[in-house]
Amino acid sequence: MPVPMELSRIILNEVNDQQFIFLKEIDGDRSFPIVIGPYEAYSIERRIKGDLPQRPMTHDLIINVIEGLGGELHDLLISELKDHTFYARLRVRRDGELIEIDARPSDAIAVAVRCEPKLPIFVNEDVLNDVLREQ
Amino acid sequence: MPVPMELSRIILNEVNDQQFIFLKEIDGDRSFPIVIGPYEAYSIERRIKGDLPQRPMTHDLIINVIEGLGGELHDLLISELKDHTFYARLRVRRDGELIEIDARPSDAIAVAVRCEPKLPIFVNEDVLNDVLREQ
Numbered sequence: 001m002p003v004p005m006e007l008s009r010i011i012l013n014e015v016n017d018q019q020f021i022f023l024k025e026i027d028g029d030r031s032f033p034i035v036i037g038p039y040e041a042y043s044i045e046r047r048i049k050g051d052l053p054q055r056p057m058t059h060d061l062i063i064n065v066i067e068g069l070g071g072e073l074h075d076l077l078i079s080e081l082k083d084h085t086f087y088a089r090l091r092v093r094r095d096g097e098l099i100e101i102d103a104r105p106s107d108a109i110a111v112a113v114r115c116e117p118k119l120p121i122f123v124n125e126d127v128l129n130d131v132l133r134e135q
Numbered sequence: 136m137p138v139p140m141e142l143s144r145i146i147l148n149e150v151n152d153q154q155f156i157f158l159k160e161i162d163g164d165r166s167f168p169i170v171i172g173p174y175e176a177y178s179i180e181r182r183i184k185g186d187l188p189q190r191p192m193t194h195d196l197i198i199n200v201i202e203g204l205g206g207e208l209h210d211l212l213i214s215e216l217k218d219h220t221f222y223a224r225l226r227v228r229r230d231g232e233l234i235e236i237d238a239r240p241s242d243a244i245a246v247a248v249r250c251e252p253k254l255p256i257f258v259n260e261d262v263l264n265d266v267l268r269e270q
Contacts, residue, residue: 039174040193055220058175058193061242065197068236069204069229085190094204101203107196 002077002122003030007109010045012038021109023078023123032131034086040106047113059110070094075120076108081127137212137257138165142244145180147173156244158213158258167266169221171241178245194245205229210255211243216262 008024008031019041024031043059056064066073071092077100080087088108089100103111112119143159143166154176159166178194191199201208206227212235215222223243224235238246247254 055222055239056237056242057239058197058242058245061225061236061238062193062197062200064236064238065200065206065225065227066204068234069201069206069227071200071204087190090196090200092200092204099203101196101199102191103196103199104190104192107191107193110193 001125003028003125003128005121005123006118007044007048007113007121010041010048012041012045021106023121025128030128030132032128032135034105036104036106040104040110043110044106044113047110059107059114062107062111063114066092071099073111073115073119074098075122076103076112078105078108078121078123078127080124081130086127136260138163138260138263140256140258141253142179142183142248142256145176145183147176147180156241158256160263165263165267167263167270169240171239175239175241175245179241179248182245182248194242194249197242197246198249201227206234208246208250208254209233210257211238211247213240213243213256213258213262215259216265221262 004026005023006026009022011020017038018035019038020033022033071094074091074093077089078086079089086105088103088105090103090108092099139161140158141161144157146155152173153170155168157168206229209226209228212224213221214224221240223238223240225238225243227234
């Protein structure tokens with residue numbers, strides 16, 4: 001079962017290129033970090049701080065493409081954990097069909113924080129169990 | 136009239152965040168630079184060097200979204216130059232319709248270099264005249 005979670009924390013690290021975002025269970029206390037790249041981390045952080053750029057940044061363009069092609073973002077699912085890499089899917093509704101698009105969690109979350117209302121974030125129970133076992 | 140052009144050069148600058156890409160006329164000698172950000176510049180450079188990442192990078196995700204929603208990239212047009220800022224449009228065909236998506240040239244070109252065969256790049260004649268007059 002997919003577990004509803006939310007972005008709870010971003011830790012920006014200026015010493016190296018590994019940045020951390022934390023997802024936390026909405027109806028519980030489970031939480032885990034995902035290591036992401038600096039560009040994606042700043043893209044998330046800037047938007048959370050309310051920084052609205054004059055021109056579409058790369059993750060804004062993703063939303064413009066989805067809307068331009070008649071799609072509507074439905075949710076994002078972190079579906080798998082393989083070899084310490086998380087796999088995500090942006091799920092987009094179009095013409096009554098739910099289309100799943102393979103993405104890195106960092107990009108998917110940078111897209112999610114740009115949605116109004118907030119895009120629901122789900123993490124598969126298996127993924128949550130695996131990552132908590134590894135901690 | 137839109138003028139067919141191609142990416143002719145990238146200059147990566149490690150001293151500051153301004154990177155340069157150059158577009159050159161295909162049937163002529165006119166050429167001009169566009170200042171872009173480091174993330175977009177590296178995204179273009181990596182792909183030109185043939186670096187294929189294991190997971191979709193942000194500009195790969197844009198292509199996956201377009202394809203997932205049944206669109207087909209048609210070309211990219213640099214349509215305007217306003218206050219020293221270039222404006223571009225990714226043009227995507229879907230269901231026989233040509234959809235124009237507002238983008239920064241840097242993102243549009245990072246998408247273009249990922250297309251096989253190459254995505255045609257056009258620059259409006261007015262833009263070319265303006266930028267060459269300013270040089």
